[in-house]
Amino acid sequence: MPRASEALWELAQAEAERGGDAEGAAEKALLFLGSKAGGKTTIILRCLDREEIPKPTLALEYTFGRRAKGHNTPKDIAHFWELGGGTSLLELTRIPITSDNIRTFAIVLVLDLSKPSELWSTMESLLQVTRNHLNKLITKLGKTNPKVATEIREKMWNSMQKDHPDYELIDPFPIPLVIIGSKYDIFHEFDSEMRKIICKTLRFVSHYYGASLVFTGKPDTLLLKARILINHLAFGFERSKSISVDQNKPLFIPAGLDSLSQIGPPPASDSDIGKLYAHTPLDLWKKVYEKTFPPMRNSDLKDSKDPALDPQYAEYEIDAMRTQKNQELEQYKRNASKSWKEMELES
Incomplete structure (x- = not known):
């Protein structure tokens, strides 16, 4: 009996072969991960213009889409992978991304804005595990295919102009990264000071990693900006150059268009910051953020339900x-x- 990872790959390869016969068709892939029940499936379905009712993602799921950039042009193929379970299935992030396809991959991290106490730990855990895996692949490629490894390292900086004032201060993610803050409709009802802290923190993290940042929620019109970013990564559509940094509106900041001077310092007094011991700027922002929103330890373990015990799968x-x-x-x-x-x- 084939392993689950093998079955998923066979499905992905079969769909690619079925739709990739046209000469000149490109292939890209995206891995969606993030908060449990944060809206990842809904975002994928809407990006693919599917009106299906989203179902809970149990582990690692796969679907695909095809789009043509113009008339009489071959349809490009995008593979969509989704990791369910929040941070409880971290080891599965290694399955979709391999040394053979790393150059065509991008990461979409979906964070539930309505649960600020879980936000940082979810983000940190998922990005850390994914980055470690990517770095291992790049190191491996450095020995077997140095040209490709160098290309990936150079491409990391594509979103940041060399004359950007923060060029020497950021630490870009190894492959393209989009951070989506979901459930903005609930987040919008938060106290203005809470919203300010969350917005500034996510702006800093996104800028530090060379990522794009966008907020989504209900109604579906709020998904339009997220679709622009995802269609750019998945199908090569034109990248938007518009920007929205007003904390009273949904944020939309494509990679490389923000700056540390516009974001400002961590939202805390100078005396409070002086009392915090941090190794890096990212660590400082984490400590300031968690002072306002103390993390919920083992939240995924407490909230997760074992699918094996669910009667519908009996x-x-x-x-x-x-x-x-x-x-x-x-x-x-x-x-x-x-x-x-x-x-x-x-x-």
């Missing part, structure tokens, strides 16, 4: 086998515990 034979395996695992744990205790007594 299958008698599989469930019976799972119960047996769980019992065997518990017995193994008890036996292992006994053997360690015996070893301790003997010693």
Whole structure:
């Protein structure tokens, strides 16, 4: 029986072959990750003009889309991967992105603005794991295909003009990154000071990573700007040069169009900042942010529901086998515990 990752790849390859016969058709891929129930599936469906009712993403899911840039031109193909479960399935981020396709990939990080206490930890965990994986791939390519590795490292800086005042101060993500703040309709009802802190923090993080930033929510008209950014990455459509930095409106800041001078310092008094010990500017912003919005530890573990226990996925034979395996695992744990205790007594 093939592994889930193999089955997903076979599906992706089959769809690419089916739609990629036209000469000159390009292929890109995007990995959507972020807050649990943050609206990733809805964003993907709307970007592909599908009116389906979104269903919860259980692990790693795949779909695709085709678009032509003009009349009588071949349709380009975009592969859309979505990681479900918030931060509970971090290891799956390694499956879609490989050394063979890293040059065509982009990351879309969706953060739930209505849950500010989970925002930083979700962002940090997902970007850290993804960046570590990307860096390993680039290091590997440096040994097997140095030309491609150099191309990726140079492309990291494409969104930032060399004469930008912050050119030496940022740390761009290895591949294109879009940060989407979802549920703006709820966020808009927050206290103005809370909104200011969240907006400034996300502006700094996005600028620091050389990423684009956009806020979305209900109604669907708020998704239009996000679609522009995603269509640019997925199908090569023209990139928007408009910008909106007003904290009283949905933010829209394409990569490279913000600046540290416009963002300003972390939202805290000089005396408070002086008391904080931070290794990097990013670490300083994190400490200031978490002082206002203390992180909820293990929030994903507390809130997540095991799909295996969901009645809608019930299958008698599989469930019976799972119960047996769980019992065997518990017995193994008890036996292992006994053997360690015996070893301790003997010693």
